[in-house]
Amino acid sequence: MSNKLWQLAARPEGVPTAEHFRLVEEEVPTPGPGQVVVRNEVMSVDPAMRGRMNDVPSYVAPFQLDQPLEGGAVGTVVASESPDVPVGASVLHGLGWREYALLDAKHTRVVDTAAAPPSAFLGVLGMPGLTAYAGLLDVAHMKPDENVFVSGAAGAVGSLAGQIARLRGARLVIGSAGSAEKVRYLVEDLGFDAAFNYKDGSIRTQLKQLTPDGIDVYFDNVGGEQLEAALFRMNLHGRVAVCGAISQYNRPDAQGIRNLSLLISKRITLQGFLVMDHWGRRQAFVEEMTGWLREGRVQVPETFVDGIEHAPDAFLGMLRGENLGKMIVRL
Secondary structure, three states: OEEEEEEEOOOOOOOOOHHHEEEEEEEOOOOOOOEEEEEEEEEEOOOHHHHHOOOOOOOOOOOOEOOEOOEOEEEEEEEEOOOOOOOOOEEEEOEOOEOEEEEEHHHOEEOOOOOOOHHHHHOOOOHHHHHHHHHHHHHOOOOOOOEEEEOOOOEHHHHHHHHHHHHOOOOEEEEEEOOHHHHHHHHHOOOOOEEEEOOOOOHHHHHHHHOOOOEEEEEEOOOHHHHHHHHHHEEEEEEEEEOOOOOOOOOOOOOOOOOOOHHHHOOOEEEEOOHHHHHHHHHHHHHHHHHHHHOOOOOOOEEEEEOHHHHHHHHHHHHOOOOOEEEEEEO
16 A cells, blocks of 8 residues: 655745645555554644754754654554554554554554544644643643733634633633634634734734733743733733744744843743643643533634645645644544
């Protein structure tokens, strides 16, 4: 059988395009001792993948030219040379962007797709969910009765961060998004107290109107102008959890923040974080999130693109903000 997979054809300068990807075919690999072959069913595209397209040192190795791309995926084991992961098991692993993945069984995690759909383990019960949970509660130390602002609030992480803030007792939950439809969704479906379209004029003015009592916690997925506007509205001893800066990922010259002196006068804590530093919280997160899901208290927005051939389209669309919630490719 043939195996379609995507390679990095060239490194982008600025906004990636379809020309930076190459679809190739090869034979489905055969597992060796301790290995499994997984037929991928769903795969994730994430903002962090944009950083891995650059050949620069970072917390994870960059994608290599003319080599397969990588990312979260869930699939079914179709061949196994491991006693621990049998044929037929559903597993979560890190070799997406291909139809079939060969990897060591120890680098997979068996998941129960009868309890939750495969896409849930790439979203609400996976990396984005834990990112939202740990960033809000362990990095920003949100407490009940505080005012919370989430940028990129209609995305995979932001949509969950806002809902977790509400469920954990925030007094006010404000979100930003890039369209009127997303703003409506945040308020009417996800339970945000208010939201604004950052394309509708001055971000600083809109945020000031919606936060008359200031902001105690800012969950930042965007960086740039929205981070600057949030700092103006932060209360004394406010906390900023810096999860992402998607507004800057495709800019050759990143936008500077001009009001960092407010960190001093307001005694603001601004901390970046990586979800990999918070794996110890995974069990507590899964237990609490599973309860919320069972009770219908958390909504899970997802956007699906079908076909391995359209994986780059899904990735580029996600960078343009075309997704509502988690962007998933169904293979």
